[in-house]
Amino acid sequence: MxxxxxxxxxxxxxxxxxxxxxxxxxxxxMTAAEFRAAGHAAVxxxxxxxxxxxxxxVLSTVEPGAIAAQLPAHPxxxxxxxxxxxxxxxxxxxxGITHWQHxxxxxxxxxxxxxxxxxxxxxxxGIGVQGMLWATSxxxxxxxxxxxxxxxxxLGLPDIFRSTGPGGGVIQDTASSxxxxxxxxxxxxxxGWQTDRTGVDRALCVYASDQTxxxxxxxxxxxxxxxxQLRAVASDARGALDPxxxxxxxxxxxxxxxxxxxxxxxVGTTSSHAIDPLRAVGEICxxxxxxxxxDGAHAxxxxxxxxxxxxxxxxxxADSYCTNPHKWMFTNFDCDAFWVRDRAALVRTLSVxxxxxxxxATASGEVIDYRDWHIPLGRRFRALKLWFVMRHxxxxxxxxxxxxxxxxxxxxxxxxAAHDAxxxxxxAPLNLVCFRHVGGDAVNQRIVETLNxxxxxxxxxxxxxxxxxxxxCVGGTYTEARHVExxxxxxxxxxxx
Amino acid sequence: MxxxxxxxxxxxxxxxxxxxxxxxxxxxxMTAAEFRAAGHAAVxxxxxxxxxxxxxxVLSTVEPGAIAAQLPAHPxxxxxxxxxxxxxxxxxxxxGITHWQHxxxxxxxxxxxxxxxxxxxxxxxGIGVQGMLWATSxxxxxxxxxxxxxxxxxLGLPDIFRSTGPGGGVIQDTASSxxxxxxxxxxxxxxGWQTDRTGVDRALCVYASDQTxxxxxxxxxxxxxxxxQLRAVASDARGALDPxxxxxxxxxxxxxxxxxxxxxxxVGTTSSHAIDPLRAVGEICxxxxxxxxxDGAHAxxxxxxxxxxxxxxxxxxADSYCTNPHKWMFTNFDCDAFWVRDRAALVRTLSVxxxxxxxxATASGEVIDYRDWHIPLGRRFRALKLWFVMRHxxxxxxxxxxxxxxxxxxxxxxxxAAHDAxxxxxxAPLNLVCFRHVGGDAVNQRIVETLNxxxxxxxxxxxxxxxxxxxxCVGGTYTEARHVExxxxxxxxxxxx
Numbered sequence: 001m002x003x004x005x006x007x008x009x010x011x012x013x014x015x016x017x018x019x020x021x022x023x024x025x026x027x028x029x030m031t032a033a034e035f036r037a038a039g040h041a042a043v044x045x046x047x048x049x050x051x052x053x054x055x056x057x058v059l060s061t062v063e064p065g066a067i068a069a070q071l072p073a074h075p076x077x078x079x080x081x082x083x084x085x086x087x088x089x090x091x092x093x094x095x096g097i098t099h100w101q102h103x104x105x106x107x108x109x110x111x112x113x114x115x116x117x118x119x120x121x122x123x124x125x126g127i128g129v130q131g132m133l134w135a136t137s138x139x140x141x142x143x144x145x146x147x148x149x150x151x152x153x154x155l156g157l158p159d160i161f162r163s164t165g166p167g168g169g170v171i172q173d174t175a176s177s178x179x180x181x182x183x184x185x186x187x188x189x190x191x192g193w194q195t196d197r198t199g200v201d202r203a204l205c206v207y208a209s210d211q212t213x214x215x216x217x218x219x220x221x222x223x224x225x226x227x228x229q230l231r232a233v234a235s236d237a238r239g240a241l242d243p244x245x246x247x248x249x250x251x252x253x254x255x256x257x258x259x260x261x262x263x264x265x266x267v268g269t270t271s272s273h274a275i276d277p278l279r280a281v282g283e284i285c286x287x288x289x290x291x292x293x294x295d296g297a298h299a300x301x302x303x304x305x306x307x308x309x310x311x312x313x314x315x316x317x318a319d320s321y322c323t324n325p326h327k328w329m330f331t332n333f334d335c336d337a338f339w340v341r342d343r344a345a346l347v348r349t350l351s352v353x354x355x356x357x358x359x360x361a362t363a364s365g366e367v368i369d370y371r372d373w374h375i376p377l378g379r380r381f382r383a384l385k386l387w388f389v390m391r392h393x394x395x396x397x398x399x400x401x402x403x404x405x406x407x408x409x410x411x412x413x414x415x416x417a418a419h420d421a422x423x424x425x426x427x428a429p430l431n432l433v434c435f436r437h438v439g440g441d442a443v444n445q446r447i448v449e450t451l452n453x454x455x456x457x458x459x460x461x462x463x464x465x466x467x468x469x470x471x472x473c474v475g476g477t478y479t480e481a482r483h484v485e486x487x488x489x490x491x492x493x494x495x496x497x
Numbered sequence: 498m499x500x501x502x503x504x505x506x507x508x509x510x511x512x513x514x515x516x517x518x519x520x521x522x523x524x525x526x527m528t529a530a531e532f533r534a535a536g537h538a539a540v541x542x543x544x545x546x547x548x549x550x551x552x553x554x555v556l557s558t559v560e561p562g563a564i565a566a567q568l569p570a571h572p573x574x575x576x577x578x579x580x581x582x583x584x585x586x587x588x589x590x591x592x593g594i595t596h597w598q599h600x601x602x603x604x605x606x607x608x609x610x611x612x613x614x615x616x617x618x619x620x621x622x623g624i625g626v627q628g629m630l631w632a633t634s635x636x637x638x639x640x641x642x643x644x645x646x647x648x649x650x651x652l653g654l655p656d657i658f659r660s661t662g663p664g665g666g667v668i669q670d671t672a673s674s675x676x677x678x679x680x681x682x683x684x685x686x687x688x689g690w691q692t693d694r695t696g697v698d699r700a701l702c703v704y705a706s707d708q709t710x711x712x713x714x715x716x717x718x719x720x721x722x723x724x725x726q727l728r729a730v731a732s733d734a735r736g737a738l739d740p741x742x743x744x745x746x747x748x749x750x751x752x753x754x755x756x757x758x759x760x761x762x763x764v765g766t767t768s769s770h771a772i773d774p775l776r777a778v779g780e781i782c783x784x785x786x787x788x789x790x791x792d793g794a795h796a797x798x799x800x801x802x803x804x805x806x807x808x809x810x811x812x813x814x815a816d817s818y819c820t821n822p823h824k825w826m827f828t829n830f831d832c833d834a835f836w837v838r839d840r841a842a843l844v845r846t847l848s849v850x851x852x853x854x855x856x857x858a859t860a861s862g863e864v865i866d867y868r869d870w871h872i873p874l875g876r877r878f879r880a881l882k883l884w885f886v887m888r889h890x891x892x893x894x895x896x897x898x899x900x901x902x903x904x905x906x907x908x909x910x911x912x913x914a915a916h917d918a919x920x921x922x923x924x925a926p927l928n929l930v931c932f933r934h935v936g937g938d939a940v941n942q943r944i945v946e947t948l949n950x951x952x953x954x955x956x957x958x959x960x961x962x963x964x965x966x967x968x969x970c971v972g973g974t975y976t977e978a979r980h981v982e983x984x985x986x987x988x989x990x991x992x993x994x
Contacts, residue, residue, distance in 0.1 A: 001547035001612070001975060027894015029974060030612030032548040039540030042616045043533060046623030050498035051529040060635050064863045067639040075647040079891035082613065085884070089620065093881075096636025101625045108633075108853070111875065113625040115498070115527030116579065119539045121622040123586065125829045126543030128598045128610040136605075138557050139593025142564040150572040173670060174873035184719060199723030200697035214849040215874055221846075222681060222872065224721015226696030270853055326875075332622045333877045349718075352711040356605070356767055356959045356968070366561045375719065375872060376671035377712055378608065378823075380830045384590075387582070394576040397524015462853045471853070477526060478498060 002031045027079030038082040045086060046118065050101060053478070057455025058102045060095065067096035103478040104457040106487060109270070109298040110475035113332035116392035120385030121332055131379045134367035135359040141368055144171055144383035150390055151337055154398070155303040155323070158316035161339035169339040170373040171382045175297035176215035177375055178322040178338035179264065183219045185340070185349045186262035186291030186319070193348060200224045203258040207231045207249055209241035209276060211269045213295060238426050239274030239464070241265060247284050262291040267311050268299025271462040272425065273432040275299070275311055282317025292318045297336070301328040302406065302430050304398045328431070328475045329398070331389045335382055347372040405431045408484045409474040415488050421495055425469045433472045434464060437495050441468035450494045457487050499528045524576030535579040542583060543615065547598060550975070554952025555599045557592065564593035600975040601954040603984060606767070606795040607972035610829035613889035617882030618829055628876045631864035632856040638865050641668055641880035647887055648834055651895070652800040652820070655813035658836035666836040667870040668879045672794035673712035674872055675819035675835035676761065680716045682837070682846045683759035683788030683816070690845060697721045700755040704728045704746055706738035706773060708766040710792060735923050736771030736961070738762060744781050759788040764808050765796025768959040769922065770929040772796070772808055779814025789815045794833070798825040799903065799927050801895045825928070825972045826895070828886045832879055844869040902928045905981045906971040912985050918992055922966045930969045931961060934992050938965035947991045954984050
C-alpha cells in the first residue's frame with residue numbers, strides 16, 4: 001500500500017512522487033489514504049446499521065431471485081469507487097438480509113457478534129497471515145493455543161483438554177467440522193489407524209440420541225461409515241439420551257460382530273436444548289473403549305456462569321468436546337472451539353507432510369501445526385477476535401450478559417407457564433424456550449407465520465413428540481428485557497387474532 | 498448497539514438517557530460511538546501497517562513459546578479498553594508474525610489481500626448473517642451465486658459450471674475442502690449413492706499425479722477410501738500427469754475388480770507449477786465414467802488474462818473445478834471458488850434435512866441452500882468481499898495486476914537462465930519460478946536459510962527430481978519490480994557470500 005504522504009523514490013523529486021500519486025487509474029490498489037477513508041466509511045456504516053437495526057424488519061421477505069435480478073449480469077470492465085459498493089450494499093443487499101443481529105431475532109440459535117469481535121476480524125483480515133504451520137506465523141498458532149486454554153478456564157472445562165498436557169484446543173469453522181474430526185479420530189483409533197490406509201472394511205458403529213444434530217449423520221456419511229451404522233439411541237421425554245438404551249445398542253452391535261467406534265453426546269440439543277447425561281454416557285464409553293465426543297455447540301457458553309456448569313458434569317470422561325463462541329459468546333462466525341484429550345490421536349489421523357511444507361520447527365516436534373487438527377490446510381488468524389472478546393468483556397462482563405440472557409428466557413418461560421392458552425413443551429433450563437399454543441399444530445404454525453411476516457420478530461419451530469412447537473432463543477447481543485416483553489405481547493396477540 | 502446520541506426511552510427524560518449512557522461499566526457492549534472510535538483506530542492501524550510493511554523483517558524469527566510466554570495465563574476478570582488490545586497487537590503479536598502481505602514475500606503460494614477485500618470482510622462481520630439456508634438471508638446466497646457466475650466469466654471458464662444450467666458454484670473455505678466434496682460426490686456417484694448408506698464396501702480408487710497436493714491424500718483418507726486406493730500416477734519431467742500412465746492404472750484396477758471413482762488433475766502443482774493435460778485426462782475420464790476434479794487453486798487466477806487461458810484447455814470435460822481467489826486474486830482468506838457440472842449430485846451427497854431447518858423456500862425447490870454444497874452447516878457472507886474485489890479492480894485492473902506479476906516472474910526466470918551459477922529447474926510459464934544454484938543441495942539450502950534469516954525476503958523450497966530446489970512466487974499485492982530485482986540481487990549475493 002502506498003503511504004498517505006507520497007515518498008520520493010530514489011532519483012525522484014517529491015513533486016514527481018506527488019504527481020505519480022495523483023496519476024491514479026481505476027483498478028489501482030487502494031492507497032493508504034483511500035483505505036483510511038473507505039475504512040472509516042465502512043466502520044461508520046456498521047455503527048449506523050447496528051444502532052438503527054431495530055427499525056428494520058427482522059426477516060427478509062423477498063421472493064427467490066429478487067436480489068440476483070438486481071445485480072449486473074457481468075463483472076464490470078473498469079474499477080469502481082468504494083462509495084458505489086457501499087451504496088449498493090444498502091440498496092441491493094439489505095432488502096435480502098435477515099438480520100441475525102436484530103435484538104428481536106429469536107430463531108434457531110443465535111449467531112451473535114460484538115464490536116471487539118468485528119474489529120478482531122478486521123485486523124485479522126488486514127494482517128492477512130496464513131497460519132497453516134507454526135512456522136508460517138508463530139503468533140497465529142501460539143495466541144490460539146493460549147486462547148483455547150483461557151476459554152477452557154472461562155467455561156470451567158476439565159483440565160484434560162488443556163494444551164499443557166497431552167490434550168489441547170483448536171479453532172474450527174463449525175461444530176459440523178469439529179464433529180467430523182472427532183469421528184475420524186474415533187474411526188482410526190478403533191481400527192489401529194488401519195482404515196486410514198486400507199479404507200473402511202467393517203461395520204464401524206456410531207451412537208447418538210434420536211435428537212442429535214443433523215451434522216452427526218453428515219459426518220458419518222462423509223467418513224465413509226454409512227448412515228446405516230449410525231444408531232439413533234432412544235431419548236427420554238425431555239430429549240436426553242437414555243444411557244441404558246445406549247449400553248444395549250453397543251452390546252447388540254458387539255454381539256453381531258460390529259465395531260462400536262464413537263458416541264456423540266449433546267449438551268443442549270438443537271430441537272429442545274436437552275442435555276445428555278454425560279457422566280453415565282462417559283462411564284459406558286470408557287468401559288467400552290469407545291470415543292466420546294460431546295457437542296455443546298450452543299449451550300456450552302452457559303458455563304461461563306458457574307451456576308450453570310452442571311451442564312458439563314462428567315465431561316472429564318470425554319475424548320473431545322466442542323462449543324461455538326460464534327453462537328452465543330459475541331464472537332462473529334466462524335469460531336468453533338474444539339478440544340481433544342489426546343492430540344496425538346487427532347494429528348495422526350489428519351497429518352500429511354509433503355516436502356514443500358517441511359521446516360525446522362515442524363521437524364523439532366516442539367510446535368503445534370494446526371493444519372493437522374482439521375480438514376482445511378490454510379487457516380486465518382481467528383484467535384484474534386476471541387482474544388479481543390475475552391479482554392473487552394472480561395470474565396465479569398461475559399457472566400453478566402450470559403446470565404441476563406438466561407434470566408430473560410426464564411422470565412419468558414414463566415409467562416408461558418402461567419398463560420391458559422400456552423404451555424411449555426419441555427422444561428427450559430437455559431436460554432431456549434420450547435412452547436406451544438394448546439390449540440394444536442395448525443394454530444401454532446399460523447402464529448409463527450403471522451409473527452415472522454410482521455417483521456417485528458423472528459421465531460422458528462421444531463417438532464417435539466410429533467407436535468409442532470415454537471422455539472424462542474434469547475441470545476442476541478442487543479436483546480434486552482423490552483424485546484422479550486414485546487415478543488410475548490406479539491405472540492399472545494397473534495394467538496388471539 | 499446504543500446509538501451515538503442517547504435516545505430517551507419511553508417514560509425517560511433526555512437527561513436520564515444521557516446519564517444512563519455515562520454510567521458505563523467495564524465489559525458493557527460497545528456503544529456506537531465507542532465502536533466508531535475503535536473501528537477508526539483499527540482501520541488506521543491497518544493503513545499504517547500495510548504502508549510501512551517493507552520496514553519489517555518478512556519472516557518471524559521467534560523461538561517456539563516466545564509469544565505464548567508474553568500472554569497472561571488467565572483471561573482478565575474485568576473488561577479492558579480497545580486501546581490495550583491494539584497496543585498488545587503491536588507489542589506481543591507482531592514479533593511473531595510472518596508478514597504474508599510483505600512485498601518481498603515470495604514463499605509457498607501467496608495469500609494476498611487488498612483494501613476492498615478487507616473491507617468486504619469487515620462489512621460481512623458487521624452484518625453478521627448466517628447463510629446456511631437461502632431463507633436465513635436470501636442476499637447471502639444470491640449474491641454468491643451471481644459472483645460465482647461473474648468469476649466464471651472473468652476466468653473464461655466453461656459454461657457447464659454456470660448456475661443457470663445444471664451446474665453452479667459455491668465459495669468453500671479452501672481447496673482441501675472443495676476437493677473433499679468432489680471426492681465424496683465421486684464416491685457416491687460411482688456406487689449409486691450406496692456408500693452413503695452402507696459405508697465403503699469395496700476398493701474405490703482415486704488417481705492423481707505423483708505431484709498432486711497433499712490435500713488429495715487427506716481427502717481420500719477422510720472419505721474412508723484408504724490411502725492404499727490413491728494411485729500416484731507417473732508424471733513427466735515437467736511434473737505433469739502422464740495420460741497414458743493414467744489409462745493404464747485405471748485399466749489395471751478394473752481388471753483387478755476395483756472401482757475407479759475419481760481423477761484429480763492439477764493446474765499449477767504446488768511443487769513446480771506443472772499443468773496436467775486436462776483434455777487428454779478428461780477424455781479418459783469421460784470414456785471411463787470417472788469423476789474428474791481439477792484443482793487450479795493457485796494458477797487458475799492467471800486465466801483472468803485471456804493469453805493464459807490455455808491452462809484450462811479441456812476443462813469442459815471436468816465434473817468439478819476449484820481455484821482460490823484467496824491466493825492470488827486480492828481476496829483475503831478464506832475464499833475458494835468451487836464449481837460443479839451437476840449440482841444435484843453434490844447436493845444429494847451432502848444433504849440432511851432435519852425438522853428445525855425445514856422452510857417453505859427449501860420445500861419449493863426454487864432456491865439454493867448452500868449448506869448442502871459443503872461440509873459445514875453455517876457460513877458467513879464471503880461473497881461480499883469477492884464482489885468488492887471484482888468491482889474495485891474491474892476486469893481491466895485484475896488483468897493489469899496479474900499480468901504484471903507474471904511479467905515480473907518471467908523477467909526473474911530470464912535472469913536465472915542467463916546466470917552461470919543458476920539454472921531453472923523446470924520451465925516457468927506463469928508466476929512461479931523453480932530454480933537452483935548449480936552447486937548442489939547443500940549450497941541451495943544454505944542460500945534459503947541465509948536469505949530467510951536476513952528478514953529481507955522469504956523463499957521456500959521443494960524437491961524436483963530429488964534435488965533441493967528454490968521456489969520464488971510473484972503474487973503479492975504490493976510486490977513491484979524493485980522487490981523482485983532486490984530479491985535477485987540478494988540471492989546472487991548469498992550464493993557468492
